[in-house]
Amino acid sequence: MATASWPPTPRSPRPQAPSVERAKGPSGLDKVVLREARGFSAEVHLYGGQVTSWKNDRGDELLFVSSKATFKPPKAIRGGIPICFPQFGTHGILEKHGFARNRFWAIDDNPPPFPTSTAAKAFVDLILKTSEEDLKIWPHSFEFRLRVALGPGGDLALTSRIRNTNTDGRPFSFTFAYHTYFSVSDISEVRIEGLETLDYIDCLRGKERSTEQGDAIVFESEVDKIYLDAPAKIAIIDHEKKRTFVLRKDGLPDAVLWNPWDKRTKNMQDFGDEEYKHMLCVEPAAVEKPITLKPGEEWKGKMDLSAVPSSYCSGQLDPNKRDTEVTNDPNLGKICRGILQKINGASPSPSPPPPVASGGGASLGRRPAGTHLLRQIRRIPPRLQDPTFSFAAELDNRLPKPRRKHPMAGAADPPHNTASFRHRRAPRQVTGARGGATERPPRPASVAVSWRSSTFDFSAHPALASNHELFPVPFHVRTAQVQIVN
Numbered sequence: 312m313a314t315a316s317w318p319p320t321p322r323s324p325r326p327q328a329p330s331v332e333r334a335k336g337p338s339g340l341d342k343v344v345l346r347e348a349r350g351f352s353a354e355v356h357l358y359g360g361q362v363t364s365w366k367n368d369r370g371d372e373l374l375f376v377s378s379k380a381t382f383k384p385p386k387a388i389r390g391g392i393p394i395c396f397p398q399f400g401t402h403g404i405l406e407k408h409g410f411a412r413n414r415f416w417a418i419d420d421n422p423p424p425f426p427t428s429t430a431a432k433a434f435v436d437l438i439l440k441t442s443e444e445d446l447k448i449w450p451h452s453f454e455f456r457l458r459v460a461l462g463p464g465g466d467l468a469l470t471s472r473i474r475n476t477n478t479d480g481r482p483f484s485f486t487f488a489y490h491t492y493f494s495v496s497d498i499s500e501v502r503i504e505g506l507e508t509l510d511y512i513d514c515l516r517g518k519e520r521s522t523e524q525g526d527a528i529v530f531e532s533e534v535d536k537i538y539l540d541a542p543a544k545i546a547i548i549d550h551e552k553k554r555t556f557v558l559r560k561d562g563l564p565d566a567v568l569w570n571p572w573d574k575r576t577k578n579m580q581d582f583g584d585e586e587y588k589h590m591l592c593v594e595p596a597a598v599e600k601p602i603t604l605k606p607g608e609e610w611k612g613k614m615d616l617s618a619v620p621s622s623y624c625s626g627q628l629d630p631n632k633r634d635t636e637v638t639n640d641p642n643l644g645k646i647c648r649g650i651l652q653k654i655n656g657a658s659p660s661p662s663p664p665p666p667v668a669s670g671g672g673a674s675l676g677r678r679p680a681g682t683h684l685l686r687q688i689r690r691i692p693p694r695l696q697d698p699t700f701s702f703a704a705e706l707d708n709r710l711p712k713p714r715r716k717h718p719m720a721g722a723a724d725p726p727h728n729t730a731s732f733r734h735r736r737a738p739r740q741v742t743g744a745r746g747g748a749t750e751r752p753p754r755p756a757s758v759a760v761s762w763r764s765s766t767f768d769f770s771a772h773p774a775l776a777s778n779h780e781l782f783p784v785p786f787h788v789r790t791a792q793v794q795i796v797n
């Protein structure tokens with residue numbers, strides 16, 4: 312029995328106090344509903360310890376749950392945030408993704424204190440302990456504590472604490488993931504930032520190891536990759552919805568990307584044929600290097616999710632690393648000029664040569680907004696390549712639709728078009744450990760370029776304030792930001 316009433320209760324004009332309530336979900340499964348004062352909410356099923364809903368203050372669902380999800384044990388619920396433990400995927404001898412997502416968790420009324428206190432008042436603590444049944448398939452005693460907290464600003468935080476409670480002195484190892492299903496408008500309108508140059512294990516190619524070449528990560532077919540040593544912050548940018556999910560992780564080095572696309576979906580009973588278009592799994596994980604705990608030891612892994620209005624700029628990700636590189640890179644001016652020349656060179660209509668600003672912002676002068684132009688450039692003309700850098704333009708041709716009218720300074724959501732370029736340095740000769748010369752493959756780097764088509768002062772926007780530090784001059788009409796990500 313669901314607790315939701317119909318017609319839906321209109322939103323209260325006054326903020327309600329944060330609340331935590333028990334309720335029944337589909338098929339009568341127990342769930343806990345978290346509500347925050349401004350109307351944000353989240354739901355956690357005890358079955359699987361699984362978050363199955365996260366809504367913003369307008370009541371929009373931010374997580375994907377399949378319309379065919381069964382909510383019937385022993386099958387895991389298709390969607391939300393399943394917990395993969397003690398095994399991720401098929402990386403071990405257990406059933407896929409381990410058993411935690413198919414177990415009934417209990418409410419932990421008296422959890423050990425958290426070392427850091429949280430501002431969230433709406434939270435629930437769950438616990439899963441070893442059962443006799445599980446000891447037969449995974450002979451280790453553990454206590455898994457999960458806190459799900461909804462912050463006053465609607466952020467959703469999941470913290471897992473896993474303790475080895477073996478009494479026979481044996482350590483155990485496990486792999487783990489928060490298998491987060493994000494709801495997206497259309498998978499072809501989505502771009503990921505933060506994983507562009509990483510090594511990954513490709514589960515669709517026999518777990519072969521490869522490296523992303525710095526191209527924009529967009530989706531055109533099935534994907535099942537485990538990115539290794541992923542940054543603490545990953546952005547999932549939904550151009551169509553003009554929404555960006557910001558995922559922060561701690562204690563979880565890897566990040567999995569998964570979308571089954573059309574063919575695989577056909578073999579999934581609990582997944583609608585077309586639903587792959589409206590979801591994307593981005594899963595903070597510990598897969599490549601399993602976590603090992605000795606008896607008495609505890610591991611902690613955290614994921615924080617927030618949903619912010621687009622646009623979200625490249626420069627905001629990993630500011631400690633990238634900002635320094637951008638501002639200090641001696642080649643920046645040259646690269647800016649190179650890109651602008653290439654863009655102008657490929658322009659269908661003549662335009663005045665663009666002035667290049669110093670310090671990371673490069674004005675595109677009086678050029679029209681770049682959207683339609685970007686769509687046309689597939690490859691940089693070879694004549695523009697120089698001996699040091701060759702740019703292969705792998706453009707994101709799924710740019711946001713141009714706005715008919717856009718706000719000027721002070722707008723919360725300025726028009727924002729992005730494109731990613733890849734530039735390769737020429738192969739270098741390096742001396743190998745034994746003195747022999749070895750040729751290294753070209754080192755990939757990505758250059759992200761964003762266009763803005765309105766005057767825009769970053770300092771006026773708290774959400775983008777960090778970009779103001781990166782580009783201290785105010786932005787003017789039709790500007791380009793260029794940044795190099797090594």
Ligand SMILES: O=P(O)(O)OC[C@H]1O[C@@H](O)[C@H](O)[C@@H](O)[C@@H]1O
Nearest residue numbers: 400407408490514535567569594
């Ligand atoms: O269908 P399941 O068991 O929920 O798994 C879904 C997918 O989960 C992903 O995390 C894995 O990388 C995929 O390989 C897997 O297919």
